[in-house]
Every structure is written in structure tokens, then in C-alpha cells.
Amino acid sequence: MNAQSTRPQEETHHLLKLKYQSVLGGAKNFLKNRTKTKNRSSCSSIRVNWLITCEAECPHCGLRFRGGNHNTEHIHPISLGGTNNNDNRIQLCKNCNNARNSVMQALLGHPPFSKIFPQEWDAVERYLLWSEITIDEGLSSGARFPEVHELFLEARFAGESPVSGPKKAFGRLSTWGVGEEPNYIGNTAALRSAHTKTTTGTISSFLRRKARLFFDRLFDYESPTNTGQTTSSPLREEVVTGQSAVDESKVLPKVTQGEQKSNQELSETEVSILRQKWNDHALNCLAQNDGSFFVGDFWQLVSDERIARGLSWRSFERALGVTHKAAMPSKVRQILEQIGLNFIFEKTENGYLIVEASEEE
Ligand SMILES: [Zn+2]
Structure with missing residues (x-):
């Protein structure tokens, strides 16, 4: 050259x-x-x-x-x-x-x-x-x-481009220190500034952050050891405000009411149970099939749960925190990420395999 x-x-x-x-x-x-x-x-x-x-x-x-x-x-x-x-x-x-x-x-x-x-x-x-x-x-x-x-x-x-990039990522370790804000060059601008202006940010970005926080908590299956109270019929407001660092309770109910309307048929507890069930199933499949199983087989399992509950895809996926508009492999990827499975995809003649990923070489 x-x-x-x-x-x-x-x-x-x-x-x-x-x-x-x-x-x-x-x-x-x-x-x-x-x-x-x-x-x-x-x-x-x-x-x-x-x-x-x-x-x-x-x-x-x-x-x-x-x-x-x-x-x-x-x-x-x-x-x-x-x-x-x-x-x-x-x-x-x-x-x-x-x-x-x-x-x-x-x-x-x-x-x-x-x-x-x-x-x-x-x-x-x-x-x-x-x-x-x-x-x-x-x-x-x-x-x-x-x-x-x-x-x-x-x-x-699975061959797609990622749906969205990071908003709060950090660059090489040499470029930031403890106490500093997310500095990654690829962060999406909108939320990066919202992060630094918590109190003066626009309402919509604020609500978006709250909604996101809500879903984050909802799917935090590795819950802290002191959350015993959440198992006893938790109200969404309590879950969110109880752990929220900032008190913005005046705005909060608007978000939570919206959420309740859309996914009232699938409770947080049910979502947790489903996630545990899919996690167990995935680990079983990995153990039985030389560390891999098909995307399609996994999705069938998800689909069966939806049918058993008589829910529309939209409300079912919303309760799970899966992007409704996303394409197929991406939805599976989102669920696998939520249950914390350590995986990569492998393309085969019969479709994509979910393969247990080994740690760095
Ligand atoms: Zn990543």
C-alpha cells in the first residue's frame, strides 16, 4: 500500500x-x-x-x-x-x-x-x-x-444494524476519571445533555428518562438484596419512587398511569416469573445441545406465553420491554440481554443459532 x-x-x-x-x-x-x-x-x-x-x-x-x-x-x-x-x-x-x-x-x-x-x-x-x-x-x-x-x-x-446507539457511554479508560460524566464520542447528543441538566431538561426528555428508569427497574432481575417488599403486591409508584434518587413525584404518576393502562394484564411479578422461566429454559438448552439453540425455538416459547395470556403482541412486548417495531432476531436479542444470558449469534443453513459465548480468549 x-x-x-x-x-x-x-x-x-x-x-x-x-x-x-x-x-x-x-x-x-x-x-x-x-x-x-x-x-x-x-x-x-x-x-x-x-x-x-x-x-x-x-x-x-x-x-x-x-x-x-x-x-x-x-x-x-x-x-x-x-x-x-x-x-x-x-x-x-x-x-x-x-x-x-x-x-x-x-x-x-x-x-x-x-x-x-x-x-x-x-x-x-x-x-x-x-x-x-x-x-x-x-x-x-x-x-x-x-x-x-x-x-x-x-x-x-444477527446481521442487523443496532437499533439505537449509546446515550451514556464512557470512552477508553484513559479518557475519563471517577466523578466525570459519560464522555463517549458516539453518545447520542439529546440524552447526553439531559443527563447533565436533570432539573432544567425538557419535560419530554424528563419523562422519557423516567419511563426508562421504570423499565430498567422492571427488568432488573438481579435485584438488590433489600427489595423483599417488592414481592408483596408492589404498586408501580412505590417501586419507582421508592428507589428514585430524585424526588419528582409530581410528574411521576402521569408516566405510571400510562404504563398501567397499556400493560395492566401482565404484572411485574409475572414478567419476573417469565424471565426466570426463559432463563432456565435457555440454560437447559445450552447444556443439552452443545451450547446452542435456535432463535426460532426460543421465540416459539415467548409466543406460547403470549397466547396463553390472550394478549396482543403490542401489549405483551411492551410489558416485556421489547421494541415492538424491531425485527425478529432483535427481539430475541433484547430478551436474552434482559435475562443476562452470555451469548452470540451464529448463522447456519437452518437459521440463527444462539450460542453460549466463552469469555475472552
Ligand atoms: Zn454492547
């Missing part, structure tokens, strides 16, 4: 190689010298606590971090010579973290990668550049490396 390249894609790749030349050089040396792989280290617990406090979201998919559903991504992978420097680390949801890992394996096989050097260097380079720009410029910028990007969209979103 040289500077005289005339085709736009080659030109972009050339510029990216310059921008990330230290990453590429480091990887090349690492592979050439067959350097021993370092141990990876995760984000500190103080930082993790701050992310949870901020209701931080995954920079790729916008999934809110809670419990153990997130992981520290090494942007330049350790297995390709990356370091544990804050500059090389970012917190992602486990599913995105796993999908990135599966993309690397699809392209390069299993480590140690010194065995494919130098013959597969082009693939290594494309993966590294894709990996860096999807963090620095947002996930959609990965389309500049279509062969890599499609593998990611396949594994994470």
Missing part, C-alpha cells in the same frame, strides 16, 4: 495505518518475536462502581451495565501484543466483548497468532484497524472494513 493509491478505500486504509502505526508496529513485533502473552487486567472496582452509579451503557449497543453483564475490552488484544494501559482498555457489555472476540477468531483462528505470522498479516492488520476505529469513531465506522464489520454484526445482532 502506498500514498499514491487512488481508490478511496485504499486511501482511507492508508491514513488509518498511519494513525495507528504504533498499534500495528507493536503487534508486528509481538508476533515476530513470539513474545509471551501478558495477563489481562480488568477495569478497577472503583471505576466499575462509578459506571453503575452513572447507569453507564455499552459504547457499541447501548445496553445498560448492571450486575456482571459487562467486561473490560482490550482494544488492541493482549493476544496480539496489546497492553493493560488505560489507553488500550474500555468497558463493553459482555455480549459485544464476546462478539469482538469471535470476530477475531473467525478471521485469525485461535491464539497463539505467531503461527499465522507473517502469512496472515493482512487479516491481523484489518482486524486491528477495525478494532481501533469502532472504539474511536463509533461502531458504524467499522463498515470501512466490511468483511470484518459484517462478522461482528452477524455475531452480535
Whole structure:
């Protein structure tokens, strides 16, 4: 590749190689010298606590971090010579973290990668550049490396583009400190400013946040240990205001009444039970079928519950917190994310498989 390249894609790749030349050089040396792989280290617990406090979201998919559903991504992978420097680390949801890992394996096989050097260097380079720009410029910028990007969209979103991006994500660990606001470049502007202006924000964005908070609580299956009272016929108002940090009770009832009208036939308790049931079923399937099962089979289960309750799809999905307009694999993805399953999608002749994802390589 040289500077005289005339085709736009080659030109972009050339510029990216310059921008990330230290990453590429480091990887090349690492592979050439067959350097021993370092141990990876995760984000500190103080930082993790701050992310949870901020209701931080995954920079790729916008999934809110809670419990153990997130992981520290090494942007330049350790297995390709990356370091544990804050500059090389970012917190992602486990599913995105796993999908990135599966993309690397699809392209390069299993480590140690010194065995494919130098013959597969082009693939290594494309993966590294894709990996860096999807963090620095947002996930959609990965389309500049279509062969890599499609593998990611396949594994994470069953080939679709994500419905919405993050609003409250944090960038590389080196770019923020505890006590600071979400700073990710790919955050959607509207909610990012609403976050900093809680009291002066517009009513509509305020209500949206409240509604969102409500759904977040509704689906927080890893409830704190002190929520015993929520099992005894909880009123929605109590659940929301009882745990809300800010007292905005005057506005709250408008939201909750609306919610009650639309999904009065499916209580929070029922939703919790369903989620537990699907979680058990998914884990069973994974255990029995070599760690995978079909999207269609899982959705059948969801569908059966709706029919058994005589609910319309719209109200059923609304109660579950699933986007009604979303396409099929996306709805399944949303439910699997809510029940906290650690998965990626795998395309087969017979449809998409839900595959249990292994932790980073
Ligand atoms: Zn994610």
C-alpha cells in the first residue's frame, strides 16, 4: 500500500495505518518475536462502581451495565501484543466483548497468532484497524472494513444494524476519571445533555428518562438484596419512587398511569416469573445441545406465553420491554440481554443459532 493509491478505500486504509502505526508496529513485533502473552487486567472496582452509579451503557449497543453483564475490552488484544494501559482498555457489555472476540477468531483462528505470522498479516492488520476505529469513531465506522464489520454484526445482532446507539457511554479508560460524566464520542447528543441538566431538561426528555428508569427497574432481575417488599403486591409508584434518587413525584404518576393502562394484564411479578422461566429454559438448552439453540425455538416459547395470556403482541412486548417495531432476531436479542444470558449469534443453513459465548480468549 502506498500514498499514491487512488481508490478511496485504499486511501482511507492508508491514513488509518498511519494513525495507528504504533498499534500495528507493536503487534508486528509481538508476533515476530513470539513474545509471551501478558495477563489481562480488568477495569478497577472503583471505576466499575462509578459506571453503575452513572447507569453507564455499552459504547457499541447501548445496553445498560448492571450486575456482571459487562467486561473490560482490550482494544488492541493482549493476544496480539496489546497492553493493560488505560489507553488500550474500555468497558463493553459482555455480549459485544464476546462478539469482538469471535470476530477475531473467525478471521485469525485461535491464539497463539505467531503461527499465522507473517502469512496472515493482512487479516491481523484489518482486524486491528477495525478494532481501533469502532472504539474511536463509533461502531458504524467499522463498515470501512466490511468483511470484518459484517462478522461482528452477524455475531452480535444477527446481521442487523443496532437499533439505537449509546446515550451514556464512557470512552477508553484513559479518557475519563471517577466523578466525570459519560464522555463517549458516539453518545447520542439529546440524552447526553439531559443527563447533565436533570432539573432544567425538557419535560419530554424528563419523562422519557423516567419511563426508562421504570423499565430498567422492571427488568432488573438481579435485584438488590433489600427489595423483599417488592414481592408483596408492589404498586408501580412505590417501586419507582421508592428507589428514585430524585424526588419528582409530581410528574411521576402521569408516566405510571400510562404504563398501567397499556400493560395492566401482565404484572411485574409475572414478567419476573417469565424471565426466570426463559432463563432456565435457555440454560437447559445450552447444556443439552452443545451450547446452542435456535432463535426460532426460543421465540416459539415467548409466543406460547403470549397466547396463553390472550394478549396482543403490542401489549405483551411492551410489558416485556421489547421494541415492538424491531425485527425478529432483535427481539430475541433484547430478551436474552434482559435475562443476562452470555451469548452470540451464529448463522447456519437452518437459521440463527444462539450460542453460549466463552469469555475472552
Ligand atoms: Zn454492547
